[in-house]
Amino acid sequence: MDFHDLIDGLSDGAVVTDPDLLASYRQDWARDPDAGTPLAVVRATSTDDVARTLKWAHDRRIPVVPRGAGSGLSGGATAVDGGLVLCTERMRAITVDPVTRTAVAQPGLLNAEVKKAVAEHGLWYPPDPSSFEICSIGGNAATNAGGLCCVKYGVTTDYVLGMEVVLADGTVVRLGGPRLKDSAGLSLTKLFVGSEGTLGVITELTLRLLPAQPPQHTVVATFASLTDATAAILAITGELRPSMLEFMDSVSINAVEDELRMGLDRKAAALLVARSDAPGEFAGREAAIMVAACEKAGATEVFQTADAEEGEAFAAARRFAIPAVEKLGSLLLEDVGVPLPRLGDLVTGVAAIAEHNQVTVSVIAHAGDGNTHPLIVHDPADAAMTERAHQAFGEIMDLAIALGGTITGEHGVGRLKKAWLPDQLGPDVMALTHRIKDALDPHGILNPGAVL
Ligand SMILES: Cc1cc2nc3c(=O)[nH]c(=O)nc-3n(C[C@H](O)[C@H](O)[C@H](O)COP(=O)(O)OP(=O)(O)OC[C@H]3O[C@@H](n4cnc5c(N)ncnc54)[C@H](O)[C@@H]3O)c2cc1C
Numbered sequence: 006m007d008f009h010d011l012i013d014g015l016s017d018g019a020v021v022t023d024p025d026l027l028a029s030y031r032q033d034w035a036r037d038p039d040a041g042t043p044l045a046v047v048r049a050t051s052t053d054d055v056a057r058t059l060k061w062a063h064d065r066r067i068p069v070v071p072r073g074a075g076s077g078l079s080g081g082a083t084a085v086d087g088g089l090v091l092c093t094e095r096m097r098a099i100t101v102d103p104v105t106r107t108a109v110a111q112p113g114l115l116n117a118e119v120k121k122a123v124a125e126h127g128l129w130y131p132p133d134p135s136s137f138e139i140c141s142i143g144g145n146a147a148t149n150a151g152g153l154c155c156v157k158y159g160v161t162t163d164y165v166l167g168m169e170v171v172l173a174d175g176t177v178v179r180l181g182g183p184r185l186k187d188s189a190g191l192s193l194t195k196l197f198v199g200s201e202g203t204l205g206v207i208t209e210l211t212l213r214l215l216p217a218q219p220p221q222h223t224v225v226a227t228f229a230s231l232t233d234a235t236a237a238i239l240a241i242t243g244e245l246r247p248s249m250l251e252f253m254d255s256v257s258i259n260a261v262e263d264e265l266r267m268g269l270d271r272k273a274a275a276l277l278v279a280r281s282d283a284p285g286e287f288a289g290r291e292a293a294i295m296v297a298a299c300e301k302a303g304a305t306e307v308f309q310t311a312d313a314e315e316g317e318a319f320a321a322a323r324r325f326a327i328p329a330v331e332k333l334g335s336l337l338l339e340d341v342g343v344p345l346p347r348l349g350d351l352v353t354g355v356a357a358i359a360e361h362n363q364v365t366v367s368v369i370a371h372a373g374d375g376n377t378h379p380l381i382v383h384d385p386a387d388a389a390m391t392e393r394a395h396q397a398f399g400e401i402m403d404l405a406i407a408l409g410g411t412i413t414g415e416h417g418v419g420r421l422k423k424a425w426l427p428d429q430l431g432p433d434v435m436a437l438t439h440r441i442k443d444a445l446d447p448h449g450i451l452n453p454g455a456v457l
Contacts, residue, residue, distance in 0.1 A: 035077065094113045131159070173446040
């Protein structure tokens with residue numbers, strides 16, 4: 006393939022064809038063994054680079070896989086053979102406006118960098134995926150990422166007021182803006198949030214900010230059974246809106262303890278980390294309500310702290326759960342969610358699926374959202390075990406759908422879960438989704454094989 010006319014139109018060094026470098030852009034964190042090898046990677050530094058690349062690819066009908074930081078867990082940024090990977094990691098500008106409490110950010114900034122930049126103005130960007138130090142804000146918008154504080158503060162879409170997006174043919178459009186209310190026209194900004202690179206490439210985001218988060222009180226509780234823990238979750242959410250309500254099962258508790266040695270109870274069946282950031286003395290009062298709810302549900306031990314560092318250590322332990330469990334083997338990562346009253350059925354149902362398929366499944370969860378991450382551990386060198394792991398992967402999504410839930414609460418469908426999307430959405434919604442995709446990307450060059 007001759008890239009000269011593409012290279013000539015872009016910033017210096019934007020087009021990469023070195024095979025060693027290409028290899029590092031083939032997979033995201035889902036590490037799909039069937040990932041393709043791209044013809045080239047474009048590391049855009051501006052909207053103009055993105056627009057020229059898409060026009061070039063559109064004219065030649067060459068597939069383009071948009072990519073942020075590659076931390077996705079659904080194979081959404083998996084490269085395809087004969088295509089381009091269009092990466093936004095070098096688009097890193099941000100401006101903060103404390104008056105409107107908004108920030109305008111390019112997509113390649115990491116979530117943690119956005120948080121840091123706005124904190125310098127006494128402001129806070131809430132959505133906090135556990136991967137906040139390694140995922141980009143563009144990828145967050147493209148997946149509608151959630152996180153630990155989302156139980157109280159909502160997910161990425163709740164903070165996206167506007168964006169600049171480049172369409173499949175290279176047309177640049179601006180949607181929304183720094184307005185807290187705006188009913189003009191269709192809600193197109195929201196259409197692109199969560200579109201997983203299938204409708205356009207996000208080149209700029211206008212983000213809503215909040216005043217800095219008040220200090221948090223943290224409650225940590227252990228339980229002898231999964232059902233006691235899920236009863237406590239329902240009791241807590243029935244009384245108040247915590248600023249965090251996270252769940253770890255015994256496999257993840259032990260995997261984290263193996264790595265961090267922080268004294269977690271290895272015999273516990275489940276551990277909850279709950280927090281309150283209610284103003285002033287109310288944080289302590291809410292923490293006391295959460296302690297009482299855990300005790301009433303049969304907690305074996307409950308611990309409460311107002312110390313920021315101590316509380317953060319437990320939140321960090323929960324954030325570390327995926328890398329810790331990954332030490333046990335390769336993972337198939339689920340992201341299933343259910344309405345809260347069905348959380349107990351989901352968690353016990355997953356345990357039954359693990360048992361009859363004879364695979365280890367560790368469950369961690371943004372429990373207050375009803376959003377769980379069953380992590381199916383397997384050894385790819387063991388073909389029979391890998392087959393059982395894939396069987397369990399499908400059964401868990403079937404279970405979530407049967408419980409009125411979703412196959413993905415925050416990671417997106419990507420390539421790994423798309424076979425189950427029709428079962429959740431049904432034929433009419435799938436047909437509508439295809440009509441929208443065809444209208445915006447008639448030649449299907451954007452992220453082919455993902456979602457649809
Ligand atoms: C240890 C770990 C913990 C995690 N915890 C969480 C969590 O708590 N909550 C959560 O929501 N996620 C979590 N994730 C998943 C992941 O970090 C998020 O999905 C994140 O939003 C992906 O961002 P990224 O920049 O890495 O995107 P990528 O992986 O590069 O891409 C993700 C998707 O977005 C598309 N995309 C990327 N950038 C753009 C763009 N500019 N325009 C259009 N499309 C684009 C890609 O095509 C792909 O479909 C976790 C991942 C890891 C590894």
